[in-house]
Structure formats: C-alpha cells, structure tokens
Amino acid sequence: MSASSKVPLERLPHGVRITLLVGGLALAAVPVVPMEGRDFYLQMLTQMMILAIFAMSLDLLQGVTGLVSLGHAAYFGLAGYALAFLTPANAPASLWWSLPAAALVAALAALVIGFFVVRTHGIYFIMVTMAFAQMVFFLFFDNKSLGGSDGSYVNFKPDATIAGWGGIDLENKTTFFYLTLALLVGVYLFLRRLLFSPFGRALAGIRANEHRMRALGYGTYGYKLTAFTLAGGLAGVAGYLWAAQTGYVNPELMGFHMSAHAIMMVILGGMGNFAGAIVGAFAFEYMLHLFKDMTKHWQLLMGSFILLVVIFAPRGLLGLLVRKKEEAHERNS
Amino acid sequence: MSATPEVLLSARGLTKRFGGLAAVNGVDLDLWCDRIHAVIGPNGAGKSTLTNLLSGDIEPTAGRVAIGGIDTTHKSPEAKSQLGLGRSYQKTNIFTSFTVWDNVRLAAQSRRRLASWNVAQWFTSADSQAATNESCERAIELAGLTPRARAIAATISHGEQRQLEIAMTLATEPQVLLLDEPLAGMGQAEAERMVELLLKLKKGHAMCLVEHDMDAVFALADQLTVMVNGQVIASGTPGDVRSDAAVQAAYLGEEHQ
Amino acid sequence: MLAAGLTLIFGIMGVINLAHGSFYMIGAYMAWSLSAQFGSLFVAIVVGALLSVAMGWLLERILFRHFYHRDHLDQVLLTFGLIYIFEELRSLLWGDEVHAVQMPAALDWAIPLTDNLSYPIYRLVMSGICVLLAVGLYLLISRTRLGMKVRAGAFNHDMTQALGINIRQIHGVVFALGVGLAAVAGMVAAPISSVYPNMGSTVLIMCFVVVVIGGIGSVRGAFVASLLVGLVDTFGKVLLPQIAGMLVYMLMAVVLLYKPEGLFKQ
Numbered sequence: 117m118s119a120s121s122k123v124p125l126e127r128l129p130h131g132v133r134i135t136l137l138v139g140g141l142a143l144a145a146v147p148v149v150p151m152e153g154r155d156f157y158l159q160m161l162t163q164m165m166i167l168a169i170f171a172m173s174l175d176l177l178q179g180v181t182g183l184v185s186l187g188h189a190a191y192f193g194l195a196g197y198a199l200a201f202l203t204p205a206n207a208p209a210s211l212w213w214s215l216p217a218a219a220l221v222a223a224l225a226a227l228v229i230g231f232f233v234v235r236t237h238g239i240y241f242i243m244v245t246m247a248f249a250q251m252v253f254f255l256f257f258d259n260k261s262l263g264g265s266d267g268s269y270v271n272f273k274p275d276a277t278i279a280g281w282g283g284i285d286l287e288n289k290t291t292f293f294y295l296t297l298a299l300l301v302g303v304y305l306f307l308r309r310l311l312f313s314p315f316g317r318a319l320a321g322i323r324a325n326e327h328r329m330r331a332l333g334y335g336t337y338g339y340k341l342t343a344f345t346l347a348g349g350l351a352g353v354a355g356y357l358w359a360a361q362t363g364y365v366n367p368e369l370m371g372f373h374m375s376a377h378a379i380m381m382v383i384l385g386g387m388g389n390f391a392g393a394i395v396g397a398f399a400f401e402y403m404l405h406l407f408k409d410m411t412k413h414w415q416l417l418m419g420s421f422i423l424l425v426v427i428f429a430p431r432g433l434l435g436l437l438v439r440k441k442e443e444a445h446e447r448n449s
Numbered sequence: 450m451s452a453t454p455e456v457l458l459s460a461r462g463l464t465k466r467f468g469g470l471a472a473v474n475g476v477d478l479d480l481w482c483d484r485i486h487a488v489i490g491p492n493g494a495g496k497s498t499l500t501n502l503l504s505g506d507i508e509p510t511a512g513r514v515a516i517g518g519i520d521t522t523h524k525s526p527e528a529k530s531q532l533g534l535g536r537s538y539q540k541t542n543i544f545t546s547f548t549v550w551d552n553v554r555l556a557a558q559s560r561r562r563l564a565s566w567n568v569a570q571w572f573t574s575a576d577s578q579a580a581t582n583e584s585c586e587r588a589i590e591l592a593g594l595t596p597r598a599r600a601i602a603a604t605i606s607h608g609e610q611r612q613l614e615i616a617m618t619l620a621t622e623p624q625v626l627l628l629d630e631p632l633a634g635m636g637q638a639e640a641e642r643m644v645e646l647l648l649k650l651k652k653g654h655a656m657c658l659v660e661h662d663m664d665a666v667f668a669l670a671d672q673l674t675v676m677v678n679g680q681v682i683a684s685g686t687p688g689d690v691r692s693d694a695a696v697q698a699a700y701l702g703e704e705h706q
Numbered sequence: 707m708l709a710a711g712l713t714l715i716f717g718i719m720g721v722i723n724l725a726h727g728s729f730y731m732i733g734a735y736m737a738w739s740l741s742a743q744f745g746s747l748f749v750a751i752v753v754g755a756l757l758s759v760a761m762g763w764l765l766e767r768i769l770f771r772h773f774y775h776r777d778h779l780d781q782v783l784l785t786f787g788l789i790y791i792f793e794e795l796r797s798l799l800w801g802d803e804v805h806a807v808q809m810p811a812a813l814d815w816a817i818p819l820t821d822n823l824s825y826p827i828y829r830l831v832m833s834g835i836c837v838l839l840a841v842g843l844y845l846l847i848s849r850t851r852l853g854m855k856v857r858a859g860a861f862n863h864d865m866t867q868a869l870g871i872n873i874r875q876i877h878g879v880v881f882a883l884g885v886g887l888a889a890v891a892g893m894v895a896a897p898i899s900s901v902y903p904n905m906g907s908t909v910l911i912m913c914f915v916v917v918v919i920g921g922i923g924s925v926r927g928a929f930v931a932s933l934l935v936g937l938v939d940t941f942g943k944v945l946l947p948q949i950a951g952m953l954v955y956m957l958m959a960v961v962l963l964y965k966p967e968g969l970f971k972q
Contacts, residue, residue, distance in 0.1 A: 239922060247915050248959075251955035413798065416794040
C-alpha cells in the first residue's frame, strides 16, 4: 500500500486560481475595513494564516513527496521555543535574525530526526515520526529548565527595527497581520516555484513510484531527507510567528494533537498544490471555532465532520470545488 | 565506443537462495557490446530473479556482478543506474499519472546528477533544461512515441506503454540494457515494431533480453542462455543451443509440439 | 497485549488504527462502570471483553471494511475522526472525571521482597494474564487452522479469497480480537493506573513504539519489544532520571538504524 494512490491536483484550473486571488485580496483588505470587534478578527485571521503556513510545509512532505508525518508539530514547536529562549528577559529580540535562527533550529532538528526516520517506509514512517515528536515533547515537558509543562513566555514581541528605522511595530496587530500575510504569500510562491523545479518534479516522481525513481538513478533517500528538512524549516517559520503572536509557548505546540490538526488541514483542503493547504487551514480552524461555540460536545461534531470528509471528499475541499466546476463545465458544453 | 566488442557486464557464480530454495544457482553471464544476449527458459526457471540480481533490485546470496570492470555486486539500484545500467520491467513500471513526455523527461533528468540540496536549482523550471529536453526528445523518437508525447501515460495503449517503458530506460543513456519481456502482451504489429527498435539499439549497447516469444528471440539473439530450475543448462550461439540435446528435451522440444 | 492487538490489525489487514488507544480507554471505563455494577472486577473483565469484541466486530463491518484499499492517509484521517467521537462518547457515557477502580480484595496484597519493599500481587497476576493471553494468541495464530487462514489472508488476500476461504469473516474476527485485546488491556490496567480521559493517547504512543521495534505483524515481536521497552523505561527512570522519558525513543532510533523493519520482520 503506497502512501497515496490518488493523483494530486498540481495545476490549478483557471477558475480556482481566480477565486483564490480574490480571497487573498479580500484578506489583505480586512484591516482597512471598519468593523465591530476588528481586533478579534485580525487576531483570528492572523492565527489562521500562521496555521496555513504550517499546513503548506506539511503539504510539501505529504502532498508532494507522499510522506505522511505524524510528528510535524515538533518543528513548529521547537521554533516557537527558540524565540522564547532567544528573547532576553527585558528586551525584544530582533526579527531579522531571530526568525532565520528559529527556522534554522527547526530545520536542523528535522535533519537529525529525518536521518533516522526517512529510511523507513509506509506505516513505519508514520509511527516513527510520531514517536520522535513525542520524544521532543517529553524533553520539554519533563525538564523545568526548558519550561516544563507550564511552558515559557516570549517576553516581548520581536523588534523589526531596520538600521534605526522603527517603522514596523509588531505590537500593532495590523502590522503583525501584514507581516504574516507577506510571509504566507512568500512561502506560497516559493513552494509553487519549487513544485515545478527539477527537485519538485523528482519529489513528485518519488511519490508516484519510488522504486522506478531509484532504478532511474535517483538517490531517493537524499531527496526525501532534503524535503523533510525543508518542510521542518518552513514549519519553524510558522511556529515562530505563533510564539510571537501569542507570547507563550508550551509543549502542546509539539504534541500529537497539533500534528494531527496539521494533517487534517492538509487533507481537508486538498493535497499537493499548497493552495489546498491554505484553504484547509482556514476551513479547519473555522469549523473548530464554530463547533466549539455550538456545544460542549463539539468533539462529536468535529469527529463526524472528519469522517464525512474522508468518506465523501477524499481529494479535499479544493478537489470538490474542482470537480463541481468540471461537472458544471460538462453540463454547459 | 571501441572498435572491438568488449564485455560491459560480467556476472560470476550468481546465486540467490530463498530459505532452502535456490532460485538462481551459480549463473555465469557475459554481456558484450553490440550484442544481444537472450535468456530463455520455462516459467519458474529463475529468469526474473536473475534480472533482479543483475539490476540490483535484490541482493545476491553469493556471486559477483561487475559493470565496466567495477564490482557492483552490493551497490544500490541508483548507483548501478549511474554506472550505466538501464533496465525495463516486465510489469510496466511507469508514472501513470504523468504525461509520456514527463515520464521520459524525469528519466533524462537523472543524468544531470543534481543534488537535492542544490538550492539554486529549486528556483529553475524543470521544463527549461535544454540538454534534458533534447535527450528526452531523442528517446521518445527512438521509441516511436513522438505523436503521443503529450498524452497521459495511463491513457495510452498497452503496447505504447511498453514502448514508454523502453523510452524511459533509454533516456538514462545506459551502456548495458536489461530488458525483461519487452514484448509482453503485444500484438503482432507492435511486436514487430519493438523487434525493429531493439535491433536498432544494438550498436553501442550490451543488451540482455529475457523473453518468451521464440520468434523474436531467434530474430534478435546473438547469444542464447537457457535456464532451468535456476541453473544454466546451455549457453552459446542460437544454432548451438538449438541443437543441444538437453535443451531440446527440457524446453524447446515441448514448445515445438 | 495492547501492541499485539495493534500489530495484528495492521499486519494482517494493513489498516493503521490510531483509535486503538481509544479502545484501551473504553475498556478501562467499562471496567469501572461494570465492576461497580457487578461488584467484581473479574466478572467485569469477562463481560467487558465480550462487549468489546462485539463492538470491534460491528466497527469492522460498518466502517473499517471499506477502508482496506484506501491509502494510509485516509485511514489515519478516519481513525482521527473516531478518536474525537470516542472521546465524546466516553464523556457522554461516563463523564470526564478521573476514577479509581477497586482492585479485587483477593489480590490486594503484596509479596514482601526485602525489609521495606514489597511487590503488589495484582501486578504479578496482571503480568500472568498478559503472558497467558500472549501465548494463547501466539498458539492461535501459528498452530490452529483459523490462525493459518488469518496468516494466509495477510500474505495473499486475493488468493485466499479465491480458495473459497471467507476472508471477510476472518477480517472481522481479527479486528474484533484486536479491539478485544486493547479493551482487556485497559480493564486489567485500570486498578493500577486509574481511569482518566486522556489515557488513550498516552498509551497509544508507547504502543506504536513497541510495534515499530518489534516489527509490524509479528505478535512475537510485540511481546519481546514490550518487555524490552518496559525494562528500558523502568531502569531508565532509576538510573538516568533526566532523560528517562527519552530513553525508549533512543532505543527505537537505534533499532531503526540497523533494522528499519523491526526486530522480527513478518
């Protein structure tokens, strides 16, 4: 049984692209539109964008390369903790070096863990990624010096001063929103570019038929490890932003539930094209908030929703959208 | 390319045991440049296992394989491929969701030996590499698939898929070709086309052919090896092998009933 | 025991079941309510085992059966959804508090080992039950006709079906057995570990580690690996307390380096 036998939706149809562009512009316009409870919505949307970056990083691994990782949150959490430790007790850390540093920490951890994990396949891979993430979880949970189960605080939001110009104030929710949006778009464009590069095509080949790729002369272990490391680093970017926004990190950020949520977001939206990961992240968070507001027993609703998706929409929401458009197109022609 | 034929692949004493059973037992094989060496035998003779041993898909229990003088017995499939070994599969082993062009292009790309962590190449477009595209186009043309280049591999006919199988192997620019039943499941016209193609490929390559189609085998083979129960019972020119009594009893005699 | 159930479900039917921990939890909660009802843990375990086997059978028929041919990702998602649902069901049926399950009075004493240490007899009995079940399972799989059919089904699904053996029934049996094992594990452990909402996920991870080390599909491997893991964990807590939590994972990493498919490949 392969990691995925479904054909990924790589090139998005024109109509879908337009819809996404409109959505993106609407998002960019939110801070400028006057509304009730603006701060609350800004905060919520920023959080969704951060999770979208997280989901995209997992999509590189899962949707493109076909590696199902149940421990991706480890790198998300590690970067968050990196910011917490890099921020001194009485001053902010500079965004310009703390963000790359945190992402680097996450990428390094992914490299080390990946070294062990990438040599396994199929179900083993799923299990060991989870196991190693749990190891990282316990490392922080059990050690008071690292914050323990109570976690750690990010005393100040990162400082974005460039050569003395303090124009970008991250304490301002709108500014932070736009920073996150910029990173979201940046990561998306980078990953789309990567998808159609020689590296990206090789990853797609590994997902489709790793055995043949090896027979054709590709060192698939190296390719998978590179993808794993890159995905870890990008998850780190998201984790950094999360810590910067909430000002607080705890081991749950590296936990099983966080990893599970990431997988659900990617599947929900549709794998392999990164736009699906963004859609999935927003949709998942939205549903979570919706269900939690509805009833104390929201888990029942969430579980049922997940079951419905996996039974009826295996290619995710984006896949569903594309299929509906294809059917409409056929009916009209 | 040298003027006099040379041995491009050499196997000595190749053995593979599964538990107590020896699927391949002490097989010696030489593949000469510009020659086609066919391996025949009844079902279960160990031909597929032999091909897998030569290509590196499975590890031998004993014996040695050398490609161009370099010992490759325990090397991985990808290492062997980069040393000049190409293999096509009996059960079509292509990327079904990609187009014919993308299938072959991916095969050709392997020759660029790009390191996955070479960040610069992350920002280039895979379709814009001239050398790769040229190699890809040549392989597709040789295999006769040019009109179908933009079709999705899953949608082309079985015979065309077998041609794609060969095209992909060719795009890796191998010196040694291991062909596992290339004519499997083909109709008369398609089979004739494939035989023509294989004859065209002789120049500059050493080819090993595992086949059941006896007409094709005798049309193509310069050398013949007959395997029964994992062992070689005869090896030599087709003429010699045909008249070998043991071979007639074990195999050809039944075929020509 | 828990790992044996998981490795069976995975090795033989190729289904990854993350909700396995949930079955453990359900078993434990069942033990709590049933033992209160029947006044005896022993009876509760028997009744509970029967109930959980039935539940496993039903689940397989209604849900899991349709997912064998789907890729791992869909199965992961399916079982995630189930975890949420089971958590909620547990909350509805039994509430959210932590409970203690009464140890049977007959077993509530300890063997004195030294002057101040003594070993609880219940733990001995518990281990005994586990060993018995493990041996029984092993014999079932390797010596009986049913076991043979199960193994054949794992090895070659279509051929077994072609031979006229009712593969669907076999799958139902194996799944039910796996669920039953998990639930019984939960029930037996309940008096010691107490019954609390998140016990499923806590134990699931360890279960996965055991299955990876032991090798998927190998019951013997699950048995050996769980012993190994238990030893490493216990001695680790005593000898190297700072990294105790990580020791087991390091063990797994080492195993993976040399034998990526586990100690006892199927």
